[in-house]
Amino acid sequence: MDLGFTDAQLAFRDEVRAFLASSLTERLRQGAALTSGVFAEPDIAREWQAILDARGWLVYHWPQAAGGPGWSPLQRWIFEKECALAGAPALPGMGLKLVGPVLYTFASEDQKAHYLPRLRSAEHVWAQGFSEPGSGSDLASLRTRASREGDEYIVSGHKIWTTQAQFANQIFALVRTDPTVKPQKGISFLLIDMASPGISVQPILSASGDHELNEVFFDEVRVPVANRVGEEGQGWPIAKFLLENERGGSSFGPQLMADLARLRDASGPWTGEIAERGKRLRLEAEALEMTELRTLIEIEAGGATSLRSLTTKLVASEIRQGIDLLAVDAFGMAGLQLPTERPFYETQAPSAFGSPQAQIAAARYLNSRSWSIFGGTSEIQLTIIAKAALGL
Structure with missing residues (x-):
């Protein structure tokens, strides 16, 4: 299988990169980098949502008939990867990813007219x-x-x-x-x-x-x-229908690799066990990215979704937890801070011992325990894989 991009796809990637370079402010990057949970703080999320909506890229995963840009699955993947590499904040998924598709698929015309514009504007x-x-x-x-x-x-x-x-x-x-x-x-x-x-x-x-x-x-x-x-x-x-959107369709691999690279830059040179764990996590994230990309290329070519896509959320949860545990160990004593104040950025930030990245390490580690629970527990995911992929 040829995993290379076409000239048109490379041009699209460059367009996304140029947009992110001009529109993603340092405040938004810092807010995303110093968020301990899965979701960005509301002020950061709303600001980024408005920027994307003005560009016409907010609901990039919606079909054109519902107001989306009409991107292919591979274009959506490229966009998510470039956002991960640039350090963009996470968008509020409950509306845009979950109830939005329900509304444009199942709602009445009056419901669509009322709710969808307000969802996009963040009024709702x-x-x-x-x-x-x-x-x-x-x-x-x-x-x-x-x-x-x-x-x-x-x-x-x-x-x-x-x-x-x-x-x-x-x-x-x-x-x-x-x-x-x-x-x-x-x-x-x-x-x-x-x-x-x-x-x-x-x-x-x-x-x-x-x-x-x-x-x-x-x-x-x-x-x-x-x-x-x-x-x-x-x-x-x-x-x-909604849970299928929650459990799949995201580009986990690029975000995990970007987070791992930022951790390495923030925590200094890695040696010994830390370096070995970092290498292993990097290889696992790369393998996950290739799995996601292969599946999307098959869909682009008109094929059905591969059963391998059932594994992505499960594997991503394990890598996510591995990265956050590595961060606590890589920062040493500075990685054991656990202030109760939020957020961790701008003037509201609590006083840090060492770097701000070290300050959020313990909070991120504890928060990411939930990755193997939300969106379908790991046990549920294993059962789905056993039944659908292995016939057990």
Whole structure:
């Protein structure tokens, strides 16, 4: 297989590089580099989102009919790689990557007209209301109820591990609208205004000190039936569609290699065990990148998605955790700092012992423990691989 780029693809890469060189400010680079969690702080994310939207590249992974630029899978990969190399902030995925595709695929025309422009402008900031206490990997067992009264649903229940709900003004949620049928058949997909009476948010602080997660409580919250996406009882297939976007389609390899290179530059020369671990992680990240690239080239040529794509999230989680553990060890005593203040950049930053990169090492290590949990636990991923790829 020829893994080389065409002249047109190289020209596109150069266009992306030129854009990043002129538009990605040092403030945005620093904010991204000194973020301990998966998601950028809201001020950094919104600023970068506005820049990309003005260029027409914000929803680069959306089809042209939905307002995207119409890029091929390989173009999207090139863009993500160049963003990783340039140190761009992560975009808010709950809206752009998860609910956005649900809306342009399943929503009514009125819903699309209302929600999609507000998503792109960041007027709407989204959270995902899926997991519940006792309903994580077994999502079909969820118990949040939505009882219909005329043109409204009355929603009561409890969602957990709700990422960045403290910043969100909208939440998309799976709710049980019919408890009498098979669990998967009785679930519907609702769009809920977080300002609705009866909604409360409680923070969950991670071991790293980051506040990314929350509990969200619904106490007889009134939601218009017009805010249901799809038909009543169609929530399960919509959720499966959404989870496929969450678990795949990202360019993990380039981001991991870029982070590893930045760690090496920040922590000084590596020798002995540290150097050997760094080399091994680099080879693993390169192999992952080639796996992603081979799969995309096959898709570009009209082939079906390879079963090897099922492994990318699992492998990426292991490499991510390996890099963050390496950082703690490479920075030595300076890598054991764990301040509770956030963010780590600009005037709000806590005082650092050594470099700012050393200051965030322990927080990143603890935060990345969640990589083998979110988006499908590693155990779930292994089960999917065993069934789909190995026939077990």
